[in-house]
Amino acid sequence: MADHPRFGPAGVPPLFRVLGARLSDVPGLLREEGLDAFEYQAVRWGQKPQMKQEDAEKLGFEARESDVLLSLHGSYYVNLCGKKEVVEASKRRLIACATAADWMGAYVVVFHMGFYGRVEKSYAFRNCVNALKDIIEAMNNLGIRKVKLGPETMGRIFQLGTLDEILTICEEVEQTQLVIDWGHLHARHRGLFRKIDDFRAVIEQVEKRLGTQAVRNMHCHFTKIEFTDKGERRHHILDEPKYGPDFRMLAEVIAEFNLRPVLICETPLLDVDAVKMRDILREVMRE
Ligand SMILES: [Zn+2]
Numbered sequence: 001m002a003d004h005p006r007f008g009p010a011g012v013p014p015l016f017r018v019l020g021a022r023l024s025d026v027p028g029l030l031r032e033e034g035l036d037a038f039e040y041q042a043v044r045w046g047q048k049p050q051m052k053q054e055d056a057e058k059l060g061f062e063a064r065e066s067d068v069l070l071s072l073h074g075s076y077y078v079n080l081c082g083k084k085e086v087v088e089a090s091k092r093r094l095i096a097c098a099t100a101a102d103w104m105g106a107y108v109v110v111f112h113m114g115f116y117g118r119v120e121k122s123y124a125f126r127n128c129v130n131a132l133k134d135i136i137e138a139m140n141n142l143g144i145r146k147v148k149l150g151p152e153t154m155g156r157i158f159q160l161g162t163l164d165e166i167l168t169i170c171e172e173v174e175q176t177q178l179v180i181d182w183g184h185l186h187a188r189h190r191g192l193f194r195k196i197d198d199f200r201a202v203i204e205q206v207e208k209r210l211g212t213q214a215v216r217n218m219h220c221h222f223t224k225i226e227f228t229d230k231g232e233r234r235h236h237i238l239d240e241p242k243y244g245p246d247f248r249m250l251a252e253v254i255a256e257f258n259l260r261p262v263l264i265c266e267t268p269l270l271d272v273d274a275v276k277m278r279d280i281l282r283e284v285m286r287e
Pocket residue numbers: 073110111112152
């Protein structure tokens with residue numbers, strides 16, 4: 001949860017790696033760029049944390065020193081709507097992610113719920129909600145109470161993750177954090193965001209369902225995105241004029257509603273575009 005809008009990259013920027021930076025150097029380097037959020041990518045993880053507790057704690061320490069807010073993107077190998085054994089393995093993967101998030105002090109594990117598959121959408125959704133309740137219970141039994149689970153709006157039509165589904169999860173499951181991926185929503189609805197009102201409509205819906213605090217404290221992903229009839233195809237950089245959504249319009253709405261989201265940049269340029277997004281919001285706020 002942020003006290004002001006925060007910006008940061010999804011994962012370690014490639015240049016940091018070229019410079020030979022260690023994971024624990026990342027928060028300080030982001031701070032030098034004027035960024036204040038970082039989403040650690042645990043996207044290929046299996047059923048055990050794939051980092052040492054010591055390294056996670058070191059990252060957490062450095063992040064607090066540099067006032068960089070940490071989040072963790074959970075494993076892609078998760079499907080909470082499928083067959084029992086798939087769901088059970090998915091639960092273990094998310095619990096492993098939550099364990100590491102707890103070590104580093106990340107406030108949320110962002111994750112993808114999975115695919116509808118051949119079953120009724122409403123049936124898949126119920127399975128997912130039940131699995132999430134089990135995961136929260138398991139986390140609490142492990143003493144993990146500060147980390148929230150962050151279901152994300154998804155970009156492809158066969159993936160569970162419409163705005164309505166995400167809002168329902170946040171209403172029904174405790175210890176959840178709303179995650180709006182604006183690029184995904186744009187792609188799923190084949191170009192949803194054409195004018196400022198289209199962004200406003202999402203904000204108003206979130207506020208109506210989850211309240212003012214939830215809308216103010218959204219965790220967001222942003223990228224320009226290319227899509228087909230089935231949804232998301234490819235991420236693009238902020239300066240690519242051919243694709244939407246337009247970050248300036250979102251910035252206008254953030255200013256208008258006095259929001260303080262965490263904005264994680266998922267364009268191919270990561271930190272470079274995160275800085276651009278921050279500057280656009282500053283400009284809009286000044287106007
Ligand atoms: Zn994601």
